[in-house]
Amino acid sequence: MPLDWKLVVDSEDPHRLAHFWAQALGYTTEDHSAHIERLHALGAINQAQIIQDERHDGRAAWRHAAAIRHPHDPVDENTGSGLGRRLLFLAVPEPKRAKNRLHLDLHVGPDAREAEVTRLERLGARTLHTVVEPGSHHVTMTDPEGNEFDVQ
Structure with missing residues (x-):
């Protein structure tokens, strides 16, 4: 049976890279705001894990992550996460040091x-x-x- 997957990209600024790649590929930036707000209301996450700024039209977004998806693929209505072709950008503390092994x-x-x-x-x-x-x-x-x- 085939496996579902997403490509995860380590980054200094996941939101900047998500914006670049969404424009480059014609993808849609995922909106996780409803899921984040539910988790915050339950006390499962704290305000330090969330950003709300003009890059996200004032909506809640993950501070450490941003994702984009193919615009024609399905979306999980509970989380806003794509269920198909998807790139996830995660903040990491170390800078990129060598040539990519995957591109x-x-x-x-x-x-x-x-x-x-x-x-x-x-x-x-x-x-x-x-x-x-x-x-x-x-x-x-x-x-x-x-x-x-x-x-x-």
């Missing part, structure tokens, strides 16, 4: 590659290098925290 490939096609690279750079990505070799032509980029990904 995303964004498939846009050869005709759209240059425009997509330009769009991603406007969102805060940085181009590292272009690879042209037999069987592959892609641009390796980094997100705002230095996580590598390829645009093919």
Whole structure:
């Protein structure tokens, strides 16, 4: 039987990365505010675990985490968490130190590659290098925290 999964990305600022990747992929930022407010009312979490600011339109959000999901996938109505293609960004204390061992490939096609690279750079990505070799032509980029990904 196949397993459900999500990709978890360690980050310095999970909300900044969630915003970048939501725009990059055309995904939806998850709204966990109702779940957070229920847990807070029950005393299961405290105010230090919650942020409420303009980045979240004043809604409660996890201080240590943010998630995005494919807009067409189902959502758990009790938690606001996606039940399909999903990226979860978690705050960690240490900075990124080495090349990723896992990365995303964004498939846009050869005709759209240059425009997509330009769009991603406007969102805060940085181009590292272009690879042209037999069987592959892609641009390796980094997100705002230095996580590598390829645009093919």
